[in-house]
Amino acid sequence: MDKNKVKLAKRERRQGRIRSTISGSATRPRLNVFRSNTNMFLQIIDDVRGVTLASAITKEVKSTAGKIAQSFELGKLLAEKAKKAGVSGVVFDRGGYKYHGRVKAAADGAREGGLDF
Numbered sequence: 001m002d003k004n005k006v007k008l009a010k011r012e013r014r015q016g017r018i019r020s021t022i023s024g025s026a027t028r029p030r031l032n033v034f035r036s037n038t039n040m041f042l043q044i045i046d047d048v049r050g051v052t053l054a055s056a057i058t059k060e061v062k063s064t065a066g067k068i069a070q071s072f073e074l075g076k077l078l079a080e081k082a083k084k085a086g087v088s089g090v091v092f093d094r095g096g097y098k099y100h101g102r103v104k105a106a107a108d109g110a111r112e113g114g115l116d117f
Contacts, residue, residue, distance in 0.1 A: 015096030022093050023047045031078075031090040031110065031117075033103055040071050040102055042078045042110075044087055054081040071102040072109040079113020089116040 024030030024047040056078040
């Protein structure tokens with residue numbers, strides 16, 4: 001089997017285990033992370049209604065710094081959008097990724113922006 005398919009299958013299994021225990025509600029929606037090679041996507045999702053309350057992508061961040069710095073700014077941007085949507089606390093869903101690098105920077109940026117994990 002192709003090693004990239006194996007890596008994707010492992011991440012999907014990890015993501016399934018995480019999602020079996022984590023669920024967003026109206027009071028504490030889920031902060032979902034998707035990371036690609038070039039961009040990062042953050043969404044705040046109410047799983048009960050199946051609605052995305054706020055979202056952000058690295059293309060919205062006006063920064064020429066590295067990927068980790070952009071992820072930190074992306075977290076702060078999402079926190080601002082969440083405040084406008086009336087969200088103050090979230091449940092963090094790392095999406096099967098390890099909690100380091102860009103994922104950790106995005107979480108730290110969201111915390112600094114005012115979101116409560």
